[in-house]
Amino acid sequence: MPAAWVDGYGRTIDYVRMSVTDRCDFRCIYCMSEDMTFLPRQQVLTLEELYRCAQLFVANGVRKIRLTGGEPLVRKGVIGLCEKISALPGLRELVMTTNGSQLTQYAKPLAEAGVKRLNISLDTLNPQRFREMTRVGDLQRVLDGIEAAREAGFESVKINSVIINGRNQDEILSLTEFAVNRGLDITFIEEMPLGHVGRSRERSLFRSDQVRDLLAQQYRLLPSSANTGGPARYMHLQDHPRTRVGFISPHSNNFCSTCNRVRLTAEGRLLLCLGNEHDLDMRALVRRYPLDDQPLFDAVSKALKYKPERHHFNADGEVQIVRFMNASGG
Numbered sequence: 001m002p003a004a005w006v007d008g009y010g011r012t013i014d015y016v017r018m019s020v021t022d023r024c025d026f027r028c029i030y031c032m033s034e035d036m037t038f039l040p041r042q043q044v045l046t047l048e049e050l051y052r053c054a055q056l057f058v059a060n061g062v063r064k065i066r067l068t069g070g071e072p073l074v075r076k077g078v079i080g081l082c083e084k085i086s087a088l089p090g091l092r093e094l095v096m097t098t099n100g101s102q103l104t105q106y107a108k109p110l111a112e113a114g115v116k117r118l119n120i121s122l123d124t125l126n127p128q129r130f131r132e133m134t135r136v137g138d139l140q141r142v143l144d145g146i147e148a149a150r151e152a153g154f155e156s157v158k159i160n161s162v163i164i165n166g167r168n169q170d171e172i173l174s175l176t177e178f179a180v181n182r183g184l185d186i187t188f189i190e191e192m193p194l195g196h197v198g199r200s201r202e203r204s205l206f207r208s209d210q211v212r213d214l215l216a217q218q219y220r221l222l223p224s225s226a227n228t229g230g231p232a233r234y235m236h237l238q239d240h241p242r243t244r245v246g247f248i249s250p251h252s253n254n255f256c257s258t259c260n261r262v263r264l265t266a267e268g269r270l271l272l273c274l275g276n277e278h279d280l281d282m283r284a285l286v287r288r289y290p291l292d293d294q295p296l297f298d299a300v301s302k303a304l305k306y307k308p309e310r311h312h313f314n315a316d317g318e319v320q321i322v323r324f325m326n327a328s329g330g
Contacts, residue, residue: 004061005300007272007307015064015229015261016057020050020078022266024071026099027135028121030162030191034135045268047077049286053264054085056296063092064229067115070266073102079109086114093117097160101137103145107152117156117228118149119187124168125178133167150182158185158246165206172214180243187232187246192274208249215245229260250275256310270300272307 004014023038024031045053054065065085072078086094093116100120110118122142124130130139149157161168161175172188179186188211191204212235215221220238227234232246256273263271268283280303282296289295 004063005304008305009307009309011257011259011307012061013260013262013304013307014062015066016054016062017066017068017261017263018050018054019068019070019264019266020045020047020072020081021070021075023074024069024099025074025101026071026137028099028123028137029133029135029167030164039267043283044266045264045283045286047081049268049283050081050264051084052286052293053268053282055088056293056300058088058091059293060297060300063090065091065094066230067094067096069097071099071101072096073098073106079106079113082110082113082115095119097121098145099134099137100142100145100149104141104148107145107148107154111152111154116154117158118154119158119160120146120149121160121162122146122175122178123161123163124171125174126171129168133164146182146184150184156185158187160187160189162189162191163206163211164191164204166204169206169210169214172211173218176215176219176237176243176245180237180240183242185234185244185246187248189248190251192250205251207252208247209252211247219245221245231259259307262304262307270303272303273310275310276308278303278306278308 004012006012021044027034027036057065067078067082069075082094082096085091094114095117096110096115097119098121100122103120107118120142123133125139127139130137130142146157146159159175159179161172163169163172176186188208190206190208212221219240222236222238224234224236224244226244232248234244234246237243237245259273263274264282265271268281268286270280270282272278272280280299285296285299
């Protein structure tokens with residue numbers, strides 16, 4: 001196997017998150033504005049271009065690819081793309097993050113296409129609150145999608161919950177109980193200050209240690225060495241061995257020293273860090289050199305030397321990155 005790319009701080013880059021679209025059938029309050037303008041289709045990487053980038057990554061040591069969006073399952077042809085990427089020699093696993101709205105139709109085809117694991121976003125179990133947080137979403141459709149995913153044969157299904165103070169922090173225990181009762185993992189995520197969403201990020205921040213304090217009221221949390229190759233830090237729940245609880249803490253417990261990943265946006269920007277604007281225009285490269293991968297390899301190798309050491313999210317929650325999460329690859 002080829003050695004993986006290494007950045008300027010000696011971190012091995014073996015994980016790429018690839019956004020297949022910036023479009024979504026939800027309008028989540030932490031991900032995008034209510035009135036979004038999406039990319040013109042000619043600015044979005046084609047499926048063939050996405051596959052070519054995946055080939056390049058895997059040929060140079062990437063072992064894990066996560067497909068994201070927007071909502072990846074609204075992209076026509078994504079199942080075929082999954083089949084091709086999952087078959088790449090050397091790739092350890094292809095995984096996906098989804099809002100769950102399309103899973104009653106696509107869960108089984110995704111599993112058959114080689115997707116190993118699913119992360120499904122679920123921030124509330126209250127139908128009215130779900131509608132408010134997604135602006136357009138139907139909770140029951142997502143719950144049905146989660147059940148379809150459980151039956152489809154994935155190696156694991158995990159719930160992702162972004163906790164926002166004043167919105168859903170009172171559901172941390174009920175969301176955990178939901179996961180425990182179904183044998184699912186769950187990860188609680190601190191909101192990332194990407195894009196202007198019309199409210200104070202400082203007041204809405206609910207830290208991971210606050211989540212743990214609430215969980216400790218009902219569960220005994222045990223240390224865990226579990227690692228799924230991403231930024232989440234996991235704990236076990238005593239008496240509930242099938243469920244791990246993860247924490248992604250970009251504010252309160254910076255994970256940059258072990259960062260092993262980059263993101264490819266739907267328009268072909270290779271983001272070297274979620275919390276910085278450093279990027280490489282992969283779309284320009286794949287279209288300029290349709291038959292020669294060497295210029296792409298050279299450009300990525302050079303760019304990685306400039307991957308920042310860490311992000312610096314301000315304690316006051318001020319927006320430093322103006323792109324929305326759906327444009328970054330959720």
